[in-house]
Amino acid sequence: METAINRKKYRQTISRFQSLIALFILCFVISLLSDKFLTATNIWNVMRQISVNICISVGMTLVVLTAGIDLSVGSILALCGAITAGLLKNGIEIPSHNLYIGFTIFGAIITGLLGGSLLGWFNGWAITKFKVPPFAATLAMLTIARGLTMLWTKGFPISNLGEKFASLGTGWFLGIPSPVWISGIIVFIAIIITNKTKLGRYIYAIGGNESAATLSGINIKKIKIAVYTIAGALAAVGGILVTSRLDAAQPNAGTGYELDSIAAVVIGGTSLSGGRGSVMGTVLGAVIIGVLNNGLVLLNVSPFWQQVVKGFVILIAVVIDKANAKE
Amino acid sequence: MLVAENITKKFSGVTALDNVYLELHAGKVNAIIGENGAGKSTLMKILSGVYTDYDGRIVLKNQPVRFQNTKQAQALGIAIIHQELNLIPYLSITENIFLGREITNTLGLLDKKQMRSQTLALLKRLKLDIDPDTKISSLKVGQQQVVEIAKALLLDAEIIIMDEPTSAxxxxxxxxxxxxxxxxxxxxxxxxxxxxxxxxxxxIADRYIVLRDGKTIESGDMQGMTHDSIIQKMVGREIKIVRNSNTEKKSSGLLSVNNISLKQQSKKDDLLKNISFSLGKGEILGVFGLMGAGRTELMETIFGLHAKHASGDVVIEGKKENIQSPQDAINAGLALVPEDRKKDGLVLDLDIRTNICLTTLSDLQTMGLLERKKETALAKKYIGELRIKSSSDKQPTKNLSGGNQQKIVLAKWLATKPKILMLDEPTRGIDINAKNEIYKLILQLADEGLGIIMVSSELPEILAISDRVLVMAEGAITAEFAANEATEDAILKAAIPKII
Structure with a gap:
């Protein structure tokens, strides 16, 4: 009896740290195969790369916890990056009124963030007002935002945004790359929100049992709109980081990013049916994907095989998660 | 034809069927009678192979059988027509009838002609004059039922079980x-x-079998039975707790509900028809009705869940409240413990503490951050007061017993300090000890001045603890009794719909 309980506890402990264990094994194996992996340059490089995915995935986690999904984050990322870049470089010109509005870096970034929030809010509004399934509503937004990006950029990159703006994505602060700081702060705030605030508690309750949440007097619509707005704003943060790192807003930036972020959420153990999961899990998921990508590149694995491997990792993660949920 | 002996079935400790004996005779309509929760549906699910782990034995045409699944039961000639019909709306009648047993030709393709003509013959036999290619979604409920029966006939079923076929x-x-x-x-x-x-x-019935509390009470020929004699067999349970209401309770002043109606989408008939009643401080108002009487809808409407389709007033302590949502209801001092605690009451993935605190998070935070200490204190308070059995307040609610889960839902609502507590089937599916604890709790809460509305389909509990009883049937209040006037017979009579 006692050994059975001990064994169960043991298994539970393992399942709690399984992503972490998987990450360590992954790092260990890659470091054996490539001596470039465990160098400071490479590690900072990996962290810089994954910080964009972490920003998006944190928002995605909140959405998925409510049993929703957001397919539009990649397009919102592109649009908001382009808005920020465009405003920074060209400002707004209204020839008919002989008006020109110039933007500071700060102003352009804030406008980009507001744009992302607005698009996210629109997602939430469509989902709650018309009861459109999140999959469909955000799929529509995926196309809409991509189209708006093409309109805004006229299909060409907006580049040469100045050294100061570029430092956001490429610079260092206190020995750590700035994007890592930004994503770290976002993760910290998201952990506080999910663990320590009403909003976080309601997110879990809605995903776990929406009708019980309704009866408990929780304003489901408000919470859902808030969650999609946050996801949109965080996609905009990602867009600004990408634009800054490349010193250019590419009209096709962020294509497929929604899939990477869903993968991070799933690998991190958040249930796609909502109610179960954590921000920290997602961060681990994003790190696993990042390290895997980096390792496969270092080992000269063809990009085509990289995708195959990544797909299997997602599948395995979900299978393990299902097995754990049963216990 | 079929004999079931000593059938016993337990659900996680709660006995649903206790040594049931049942005979079904060929060429007869065998009526199975009993109150909600008497075990009728469970018994039918065993006969049709839905539940496979039970004690006892089933003898079909002198052969002992034990079904492993529904398919086996069907193969041996038992078909069940559920209350909720199991048809696929976007497929045609023919496609539904032959679902899972399609006829194919030598090439392995569907033999549509053959299936269509067989369907046509079946429909003719059942006197339903409709094109077999019609989609199920465009049929009326009654016609869909006929399709279900046709499906049973196609299987050459010799035993056809019909669960509440006329309810819709x-x-x-x-x-x-x-x-x-x-x-x-x-x-x-x-x-x-x-x-x-x-x-x-x-x-229509030739024979009857009365079930009560999972036991067979009596069976026999329908001939010579009267309304009253059957009702008497259906009820007649001993009552465990008797309320000694020595204090005079007022029956108004706290809540009054005026002319509540609830429209049904796409149907003419209203779900609730002009319902008015009142409730006093410390009063326990029992609301009895059979399934489909509209009791749950009444509670939900008062609680603001159907604001769009409902009309009528809710007045609390003399103040008219405009309740458009559960938030409004909670602010007005209402609390609703729902009928289905797993579906509507608890977030099963979350722990006890989180569930209890879910309704009052605003009081448990400082500067926008939740305070774990306050949460734990609140949870521990109710775990102690309601005697919730648990290893800690961080235990997940998923694996707790029904009684403990119910207490958690109760705790979550008591935490909002309501003036009026609405309980919908507060003791459904929980064992007898937990039931008694819940009764004691309800009485104690009433003594503390709470107004309590208790919806129940269990007559003994209604009679035991109510100060006053309302009876509902078909969306309307059909009778009201003071505690000392209420009898089981009178209540049940008022609760039975008078359709035919």
Missing amino acids: ISESEVEVLFDIIAQLKKENKAIAYISHKLDELFK
Whole structure:
């Protein structure tokens, strides 16, 4: 009896740290195969790369916890990056009124963030007002935002945004790359929100049992709109980081990013049916994907095989998660 | 035809069926009668192979059988027509009838002609004059039922179980159904017929089996039985707790509900028809009704869940409240413990503490951050007061017993400090000890001045703890009794719908 309980506890402990264990094994194996992996340059490089995915995935986690999904984050990322870049470089010109509005870096970034929030809010509004399934509503937004990006950029990159703006994505602060700081702060705030605030508690309750949440007097619509707005704003943060790192807003930036972020959420153990999961899990998921990508590149694995491997990792993660949920 | 002996079935400790004995006779309509929760549906699910782990034995045509799944039961000639029909709306009648047993030609392709003509023959036999290519979604409920019966006939079923077949169909459709049943009888089929509606049983049933609390009470010929004699067999349980209401309770002043109606989408008939009642401080108002009487809808409407389709006033302590949502209801001092605690009451993935605190998070935070200490204190307070058995407040609610889960839902609502507590089937599916604890709790809360509305389909509990009893049938209040006037017979009489 006692050994059975001990064994169960043991298994539970393992399942709690399984992503972490998987990450360590992954790092260990890659470091054996490539001596470039465990160098400071490479590690900072990996962290810089994954910080964009972490920003998006944190928002995605909140959405998925409510049993929703957001397919539009990649397009919102592109649009908001382009808005920020465009405003920074060209400002707004209204020839008919002989008006020109110039933007500071700060102003352009804030406008980009507001744009992302607005698009996210629109997602939430469509989902709650018309009861459109999140999959469909955000799929529509995926196309809409991509189209708006093409309109805004006229299909060409907006580049040469100045050294100061570029430092956001490429610079260092206190020995750590700035994007890592930004994503770290976002993760910290998201952990506080999910663990320590009403909003976080309601997110879990809605995903776990929406009708019980309704009866408990929780304003489901408000919470859902808030969650999609946050996801949109965080996609905009990602867009600004990408634009800054490349010193250019590419009209096709962020294509497929929604899939990477869903993968991070799933690998991190958040249930796609909502109610179960954590921000920290997602961060681990994003790190696993990042390290895997980096390792496969270092080992000269063809990009085509990289995708195959990544797909299997997602599948395995979900299978393990299902097995754990049963216990 | 079929004999079931000593059937016992338990659900996580709660006995649903206790040594039940049942005979179904060929060429007869065998009525299975009992209150909600008497075990009728469980028994039928065992007979049709849905539940496979039970004690006892089933003998079919002198052969002992034990079904492993529904397919086996069907193969041996037992078909069940559920209350909720199991048809696929976007497929045609033919496609539904042949679902899972399609006829194919030598090439392995569907033989549509053959299936269509067989369907046509079946529909003709059942006197349903409709093109077999019609989609199920465009049929009326009564017609869909006929399709279900056709499906059973295709299987050559010899035993057809019908679970509340008339609950959702119109009067003329009922007539058609009865004609079909008469014909099935002639074809020597055994029909097990479950219904609340006593009047219709007198019309078509040949034999009766009364179940109560999971036990077979009596069976015999329908002939010579009267309304009253059957009702007496259905009820007649001992009552464990008797309320000694020595204090005079006022029956108004706290809550008054005026002319509440609830429209049904796409149907003419209202779900609730002009309901008015009142409630006093410290009063326990029992609301009795059979399934489908509209009790749950009444509670939900008062709680603001159907604001769009409802009309009427809710007045609390003399103040008219405009309740458009559960938030408004909570602010007005209402609390609702829902009927289905797993579906509507708890977030099963979350722990006890989180569930208890879910309704009052605003009081548990400082500067926008939740305070774990306050949460734990609140949870521990109710775990102690309601005697919730748990290893800690961080235990997940998923694996707790029904009684403990119910107490957590109760705790979550008591935390909002309500003036009026609405309980919908507060003791459904929990064991007898937990039931008694809940009764004591309800009485204690009433003594503390809470107004309590208790919806229940268990007459003994209604009689034992109510100060006053309302009876509902078909969306309207059909009777009101003071505690000392209420009897089981009178209540049940008022609760039975008078359709036929």
